[in-house]
Amino acid sequence: xxxxxxxxxxxxxxxERVDKHVAxxxxxxxxxxxxxxxxxxxxVNNKQVKNNYVLARDDEISIAIQExxxxxxxxxxxxxxxxxxxxxxxIVNKPRxxxxxxxxxxxxxxxxxxLLAYTSLxxxxxxxxxxxxxxxxxxxxxxxxxAKHNDVHERLAEQLKHRNIExxxxxxxxxxxxxxxxTIDAPIGRDPKNRKRMAVTDHHGKEAVTYFQVLxxxxxxxxxxxxxxxxRTHQIRVxxxxxxxxxxxxxxxxxxxTLPIDGQALHAFSLTFVHPMxxxxxxxxxxxxxxxVKELEKLKNTP
Numbered sequence: 001x002x003x004x005x006x007x008x009x010x011x012x013x014x015x016e017r018v019d020k021h022v023a024x025x026x027x028x029x030x031x032x033x034x035x036x037x038x039x040x041x042x043x044v045n046n047k048q049v050k051n052n053y054v055l056a057r058d059d060e061i062s063i064a065i066q067e068x069x070x071x072x073x074x075x076x077x078x079x080x081x082x083x084x085x086x087x088x089x090x091i092v093n094k095p096r097x098x099x100x101x102x103x104x105x106x107x108x109x110x111x112x113x114x115l116l117a118y119t120s121l122x123x124x125x126x127x128x129x130x131x132x133x134x135x136x137x138x139x140x141x142x143x144x145x146x147a148k149h150n151d152v153h154e155r156l157a158e159q160l161k162h163r164n165i166e167x168x169x170x171x172x173x174x175x176x177x178x179x180x181x182x183t184i185d186a187p188i189g190r191d192p193k194n195r196k197r198m199a200v201t202d203h204h205g206k207e208a209v210t211y212f213q214v215l216x217x218x219x220x221x222x223x224x225x226x227x228x229x230x231x232r233t234h235q236i237r238v239x240x241x242x243x244x245x246x247x248x249x250x251x252x253x254x255x256x257x258t259l260p261i262d263g264q265a266l267h268a269f270s271l272t273f274v275h276p277m278x279x280x281x282x283x284x285x286x287x288x289x290x291x292x293v294k295e296l297e298k299l300k301n302t303p
Contacts, residue, residue: 006062009055018044019051022061040190040204041065048189048204064195073102073127075117076109083143083284088152088277090119093286096141096263102128106138115146122153134160134167134231139251141289142169142268155276160231168270169226169236170215170288172295173245174255177222181213184239188232197252198234200242208232210239218299221248221259236266248295259295267292 013021019037023030034051036042043062044053055061081093092111099106102113112130115121121131133145133156145165147153159165187205191197200208209229216223222245226236234253240246241253248254249261259265272283288296 004062004064006060009057009059009061011057013055014057016055017051018042018049018053018055018061021055022063026063036063036065040192040195043192046192048192050204073113073116073130076113077117078114080114080118081286083286084282088148088275089156090146090148091271091282091284092144092146094136094141094144096139096289099138100135100144101132111144120148122147122150124150124153125157133157134165136268137234137237137264137266139249139263140169140266140268142266143167143271143284143286144268145271145273152276156273159273159276163229164273166270166272167228167231167268169228170267170269170292171224171226171236171240172248172259172265172292172299173222173224173240174220174248174258175222175245176217176220177212177214177224177245179214181211184208184210184212184243186239186242188235188238198232198238200238206230206232208235208239210236212240216296216300219302221299223296223299237264261291261295265292265295 019030019033022033022042033042037049037051040048041064044059046062082090083093084091094111099110100112101110112132115131123130131146131148133147133153136142136144145156147156186200186208187202188198188208189201189205191199207230211227211229212224214222215225228235237247237250237253246254248259248265250264254264267288269288270285275282
């Protein structure tokens, strides 16, 4: 459930920072307010602003807050496709359709619930993010890095922050991409017209860079490999749609007439990083899911 409220700035609020003002006029901490601003859930005059935005008279502040749902974090045994494991971490191949961690509408049956039944997990970043070093969307399949204890989680988070973990995806996208490879360098932020979507935007968008290369072309589709330089929400999906080649089956950014795949044809197939505890280079790959393999075969045989 989403709660919305808004108000206009009177004389006593003129000249205040937006984060300080909102914290003073609600029961939220300043840190929570800053997080909501960064996520695009607090707008000024229906636009995203920075935390240090200075308010002017008659500026209108609007807040959209998702009411917190109580999640059950009891272990739930499930079949896990573990591709690598040691005493510090593991890598799992997540199937399409499985939510990574609890969220509104998905209080049980997530990957995290299955992991809790399988092994011990770090909790340094909160109970509902136990072990989760990075995420992929519910309807994207592929490799996820999981931390078993806090020390390794913090070290992996630093690697991710400094872009030292290589993450590669394979996707089937609409249309024929003319270039053999390219770089999409376009900032991504919350779509002001639709809060469930992200969009390429210069207005408070965050740096987002994706490399791509063509693997194979078909009549109406292209099979591509993408590498994340940054890791913004929905990054590959937004970037490919931005250049006119949305991911096939994408319900949010794609086309209505598409391949018969339940969810986007996007698979995180490769993870490469230096193990933070052993200094060993770990390189793991996961094969394409069966439905993507099937659709690729159909495309190859289409005259």
